[in-house]
Amino acid sequence: MISCREAVARLWAYLDRNLERLQEQELEEHLGLCRHCCGELEFARHVRALLQRPGAAVELPTETRAKLEDFIRQLGGGA
Amino acid sequence: MAEAAGPGLGYEECVRPHLDYLYGVALRLCGNRTAAEDLLQDALLRAFRAFRSLRDREHPRRWLTRVLTSAFYDRVRMELNDALHRSVEEDFDLFDKIAEEDPFPYSDRVHLDFLELFDDARILEVLQGLAPQHRVAVILAYVYGFTAREIGEFTGRPVGTVLSWLHRGRKQLERELWEHAVSHHLIDRGAVGR
Numbered sequence: 001m002i003s004c005r006e007a008v009a010r011l012w013a014y015l016d017r018n019l020e021r022l023q024e025q026e027l028e029e030h031l032g033l034c035r036h037c038c039g040e041l042e043f044a045r046h047v048r049a050l051l052q053r054p055g056a057a058v059e060l061p062t063e064t065r066a067k068l069e070d071f072i073r074q075l076g077g078g079a
Numbered sequence: 080m081a082e083a084a085g086p087g088l089g090y091e092e093c094v095r096p097h098l099d100y101l102y103g104v105a106l107r108l109c110g111n112r113t114a115a116e117d118l119l120q121d122a123l124l125r126a127f128r129a130f131r132s133l134r135d136r137e138h139p140r141r142w143l144t145r146v147l148t149s150a151f152y153d154r155v156r157m158e159l160n161d162a163l164h165r166s167v168e169e170d171f172d173l174f175d176k177i178a179e180e181d182p183f184p185y186s187d188r189v190h191l192d193f194l195e196l197f198d199d200a201r202i203l204e205v206l207q208g209l210a211p212q213h214r215v216a217v218i219l220a221y222v223y224g225f226t227a228r229e230i231g232e233f234t235g236r237p238v239g240t241v242l243s244w245l246h247r248g249r250k251q252l253e254r255e256l257w258e259h260a261v262s263h264h265l266i267d268r269g270a271v272g273r
Contacts, residue, residue, distance in 0.1 A: 016220065046190070047252070051218070061112070068120065
């Protein structure tokens, strides 16, 4: 079975589904027996969710949108 | 969000539906609204100049991400050499650190309590602590789901380099989250210093 160190190194790639099938199987086998690494996997999920928050909550400010749309219009008009 | 622009659409129609998305990416990369707006304007100009020669107009969002990333990468190019020499403590593990230091001794959900210390402004601040190339990789991969290959295309770097950025970026992110909490007195230093 892979070590905790190896399992932890694979967690983010696992969440991204970027592991080879064998690597994924090895990790899942480890996770089935290791509560510590299951906790770390859950923690990695939460950290990723944290990163996704700021840009999603902030809308393009109305003034900035108007400015950018004007800019785009000028570029398009000059083509 | 609509992805396809269609081969017959002009620049304006191609770009406008993606402004909110692009602003979100720029804000995460730059950390503040003024810099994000400036970067976005630069990217829109670059996109306009490249639009005539754009063959694949079916995926404007992906193309625009590439243009924006490239604009950002050019801006921080000067910082990259310096950043490459900055050491990243690869053995640091935030999950273990929180468990060991136990900054919330009376909590049975100490890891979640730690993450709840970070509001949106703090997350943007923490992201700014990452070396620029690590920041690009972490944001594009973990927030927007781009693959290492795509990020390599956006930045003109090999996939192996991007995978290394992602690994080092994750480690640096963990360290930055911890240091931010300590330096901003978000956690009980008495407990941490025990």
